[in-house]
Every structure is written in C-alpha cells, then in structure tokens.
Amino acid sequence: MKKIILLSAIGSFLGLLNSCSTDFDIVAPYKEVIVVNGLINPLDSVHYVHVGKIFLGEGDVYTMAQQADSVNYADILDVKMERLVSKNVVETFILDRTTEIAKDSGVFAYPFQVMYKTIHPILMDGSEYRLVVTNRETGVTATSTTKILKDLTVTSPSPLLNDTVDWATAPDNPYFVNYTPSNPATSVFLHDMIIRLHYREIDPSGVSNDNSFDWHFNAQSPGTNPIKFRLYKNDFFKACGDNIPVRPGYTIRLDTLENGRFPIEIICIEAPEDLVTYYQLQNSQPGIVLDKPNFSTVENGLGLFSNRLMHSEFLFPDQETQAAFDTSIYTRDLNFEF
Numbered sequence: 001m002k003k004i005i006l007l008s009a010i011g012s013f014l015g016l017l018n019s020c021s022t023d024f025d026i027v028a029p030y031k032e033v034i035v036v037n038g039l040i041n042p043l044d045s046v047h048y049v050h051v052g053k054i055f056l057g058e059g060d061v062y063t064m065a066q067q068a069d070s071v072n073y074a075d076i077l078d079v080k081m082e083r084l085v086s087k088n089v090v091e092t093f094i095l096d097r098t099t100e101i102a103k104d105s106g107v108f109a110y111p112f113q114v115m116y117k118t119i120h121p122i123l124m125d126g127s128e129y130r131l132v133v134t135n136r137e138t139g140v141t142a143t144s145t146t147k148i149l150k151d152l153t154v155t156s157p158s159p160l161l162n163d164t165v166d167w168a169t170a171p172d173n174p175y176f177v178n179y180t181p182s183n184p185a186t187s188v189f190l191h192d193m194i195i196r197l198h199y200r201e202i203d204p205s206g207v208s209n210d211n212s213f214d215w216h217f218n219a220q221s222p223g224t225n226p227i228k229f230r231l232y233k234n235d236f237f238k239a240c241g242d243n244i245p246v247r248p249g250y251t252i253r254l255d256t257l258e259n260g261r262f263p264i265e266i267i268c269i270e271a272p273e274d275l276v277t278y279y280q281l282q283n284s285q286p287g288i289v290l291d292k293p294n295f296s297t298v299e300n301g302l303g304l305f306s307n308r309l310m311h312s313e314f315l316f317p318d319q320e321t322q323a324a325f326d327t328s329i330y331t332r333d334l335n336f337e338f
Helices: 002-018 061-065 233-243 273-282 319-327
Strands: 034-040 047-053 077-085 088-094 096-098 115-118 128-135 141-147 152-156 174-181 190-202 208-216 227-232 251-253 264-271 301-307 309-317
Touching: 034 128, 034 141, 047 077, 077 115, 128 301, 152 264, 152 309, 174 264, 190 227, 190 233, 208 233, 227 233, 233 319, 264 273, 273 301, 309 319
Parallel strands: 034 301, 141 301
Antiparallel strands: 034 047, 047 115, 077 088, 077 128, 096 115, 128 141, 152 174, 174 227, 190 208, 190 251, 190 264, 264 309
C-alpha cells in the first residue's frame, strides 16, 4: 500500500508542476508529510503499523526511492494508540519501533523498513482506536481513527464435528460456508472468504518446508444475513492441483504441521467502508485523467489506517477426503501422504 500512495502523490505533484511556467523552480521548499499504512485485525495477537514519509529532492526519483532514509524516519517518532468510547479517550498505549519485518524488493528501499508494533489487545466492543504519530524534532503530528469491527459466528458447517470436513462424498455437490455478522449492516461494506491450505513439502533428502496457498471466492456486498458462500467439493482438489507443483520424489503432508495446526483454514473476512473505497480506487482503471485519485484517512498526512475482521476456522480432511487426494485427477500425482 505504501508504494501506491507515495507514487500517486508524487505523480500528482509532478503533474501539477509540469503544467506551470518553465521558469518555475520545481523543487519547492520541503514540507514534511507523514505516511501511515496500517490494517488492524482485532483477532491478531500482534499488530503492525508502517509509518514513513514523502520525500523531495533534485535528481532521479527512483534513485532517491532506493535510499532507506528517503522513506523511513530515524528514531524520532512517538507512535501511540488511543482507545475511544463515545469520543472520550479511555486508554492509551505505545507502539514500539521495530525493523524485524523485511521489505520485499521493489521501487522503494529494501529490505530495511521501519514498522511500529504492539501486542496490546484490540477490543471488539464498538470502541474506536486513534493512531497518533508525532515527530519529536519538528512537532508535526498525524492522526487517524478507525472503529473496530466485531467478531462473527460461523453457522455452517455447524457444529464443526470433530473438526473434520468431508470433501469427497458426492464431489459434484455444493458445500456451503455460512456465517452471521455481529456488526451492524451499516458498518460493513464487503464480505469475503478465502480457503487457505497449509501443507508440508518434503524433498527426497527429507528436508521439509511449510507452504500454503489461498483459494479465493467472490466478495459479497452487504445486505443478506447470514452470509453464504458456495463451493463445489471437486473444485477444492482442482485448486490444489493448480497451486501445488508436481515435483518427482517429493511428498506432501497435511498431518505434520507445526504446533499441531489443522491444514484447511476457512477465513471469513469483513471490511468497513474506508477500506473498500481505498481498494476500489487503487484498482480502478485510469481514464483521461491518468492519475488515480488519492484517498487518505490520515489527518495532516497521507495513507490508510483502518481495520478488517479476519476470522479463521481450522479443519482437517476426514478419511474419505484423505483417500480422494490419491484418486482425484488433479492431485493424484502430487504424492500426498497421511
């Protein structure tokens, strides 16, 4: 998200300057702009927020972007969250600076990046949380507030009998995942679901690596209750075949995951209006106006600070489904073992 916001802002800025007189000095006096990117899932045990900055200088913008100090602040920020009830601050906690998450390669400097981290619980009681970022040297402060979504209840499959799932019997029949939102209909603007398969891949020498892939479903707009997603059992095996490469001599196991995790993770997702609006704008196709419109929830800054609910249920394939891995045309060459 940071790259999209920064490039859009820089593009808009340069486009404005290019329309001005050629006698104009395009390198205007620097103005500090704090850039915030954070999505809080209240069900997570650790929460991260990225805080960076807009940069300006003479020379090639892509070369400057590769300098870590162009986009990352030194240790001069105070970052905190405030919990608000009826607009009143009832709790405050500090986010700690960390560089423990490396950034992937790209336009901006990597792998070094600065994040801010907290293990403080985020309550799902209707509270709002306000992020406050202050530069101790300049006094510049940026803030953003989001109202935390409440948890949901999976109603089908229900009960989750023995935490197992049968995706082998009548494979051409539909299978339904239903859940009931706890949030008011006016606060949720998108419902979504992902099925994530966790698996362990073991090479011929016995070295193993944990992997996963996501099977995405079509998002739904709010308006129905409960929320219903339909899948066809045979499509699960096709998704496995499409996402797991055939490697001669390798075996795939679902029953030896670390910490005893079950391999089939059903992730039910809900998102508020600001996150949906941001996603729609960033994925829109540019028309006559080439720059995409900027969307920001940050006061005196840029970026997105919001939340979304990601509720997970974990299941294990029953014996019939385990056997089907060896017979399905999509997975029989992947060498599944249990």
